[in-house]
Amino acid sequence: MEITTQEGLLGPLLLARSAIDRSAALRGDAEWFERTWTDGASRVVVVDDGQALIRRNGDGAALVLLPTADAPEGERYLLGVDAEGIAYFAVSAPLTGVAHDDSFNRIVAPLAPSALREGEPVAAGLRQVGPLLGDLDAGLLVYAVALEAWHSSHEFCPRCGSRTEVRAGGHVRVCLQDGSQHFPRVDPAVIMLVHDDADRCLLARGPQWPEGRLSVLAGFVEPGESLEHAVAREVIEEVGVRVVDPRYLGSQPWPFPRSLMLGFFARAVSTELVLDLEEIAEARWFSRAELLAALESGEVRLPSEVSIARRLIETWYGGPLTGDW
Template sequence: METAEEQLIGPLLLARGTIDRSATLRADEAWLERAWADPATRVLVVDNGRTLVRRSGDEVHAVLLTTIDAPPGERYLLGVADGVAYFAVAAPLPGMPNGEVGGEVNGRLSSVMSLRDAPDGQAVPAGLRQAGALLGDRDAGLLVYAVALEAWHTTHDFCPRCGTRTEVRAGGHIRVCPQDSSQHFPRVDPAVIMLIRDADDRCLLARGPQWPEGRLSILAGFVEPGESLEGAVIREVAEEVGIAVANPRYLGSQPWPFPRSLMLGFFAEALTTDLTPDAEEIAEARWFSREELAEALASGEVRLPPAVSIARRLIETWYGRPLEGDW
């Protein structure tokens, strides 16, 4: 029987995609052109990690365009579902000046309105942090996929071997150098994120120097070359707060395309409890019992990561139920 520690409380909100990624179709240029010409095909426009969304009552949906209405830009095949092909296009969001985000005034998007304030049916630009937890499974999956591809493409215009400008191929999943024919694939950076508990079942929370006081989360760090995930958990905790941990146990993963991470969630047991934070990475670190965390949340002394993050799910799994209040 699974214990509460072995099963996350609540879904990982950026790991809910339902689209068949249709990898076998990416290299079929004729199919890609037919799909783009199909009136049923839908396009998600993404610009610097944002897309257009609409609120309808309690639901939020991504704005999906026909290919005729989509602006010009790099195309990425996201997949197929129920016979409908879905693409992303990296381009300025329709109806809005470059660099602005917001609502709509006199039929034109402005930079003053948030998703929460937007009237029903009105298109509003939003990123994954704002809309990821509100979108349905299909749209959340489409957006996280599109954001990840866009982030990679914007930093890989040129061949790392010879500096020649690369070309987009395979439905946006490869860049090819026309000079030396080298192929370059989207990069994913694995990172471990871990909830550490001590012998008294207290949870360790910390904040980075760049965060305001009260904004706390669990520890995390990138996996180094030639390192196991479990080894990364043990090393990162020792480096960041100076304690030894054991028995890392994997609970789940979700993409975190800011810009290209894959977060791998763990619980681990503290063998020591005297904290010596690395000042360059950790501004403060504290142990919390469940009662102490509840009191700190109620008073506003502590704010937790948003529900869209795996950090929040790990904290709530340790706590035993969903918690209120976030960044």
């Protein structure tokens, strides 16, 4: 499925790709589900705490997709059906016999293809291999990781505390005590590149990041709040800058554990920085020449290509940049 939602954004959003039909109408068809599960053409991605088996594929990487007969025991989630009619499932189960990349829960640079050995699968997450995967595999892994993260925190009913069980191909959990249904949720978050009338952009870093690791501002949308108001509120709360004219550019799932990042440009009408030091350790205005010089010297490093933040910065700059986290 090819859908363009980021008109004007420079480059693809690497975690917003997909090549399957999510097949929502089939989720409640138990007979179809069981029949398709036993179909020799169906394939499974095993996901374990946000990681899956990855192998080298030429200059990129590919998911290790198992026949359903070889899949381990675990919760099953229907991911969808591709144009050729092949069904894809995720199974939440431990990955055994491979080394895990324990850096998954930290901000890390993507792996280079050379880091993956031919024919030797490794366990890795989206941050490491997202840019290396093709459209089908990227979409499958994002979907599987997001579902696994939600299910792992909803084993019990939020209303009565009783155990819940998976239904509808992994897209509903039903309380065994009161029958209430609970559906996977995402947390909307705005992420915005702020620019001023002098054609500078504002980059910042959180206290948990090392010096030199800069990105754009971001924050969660609050209850009862529009996206545009969230953009303005987050910017003034974090750096004391007032912005107007928020312009939407695109969105990308960010399943760490369940965010949807909604990307904006916003124009600053004040430029004095007053930092919320609990959220922002450093913030700086950059012209294009200043940003390029800081990247070339190694003084500044940008978010990786897997993030919408990188696309926002490169769109403002007008071309590709180097200097990943």
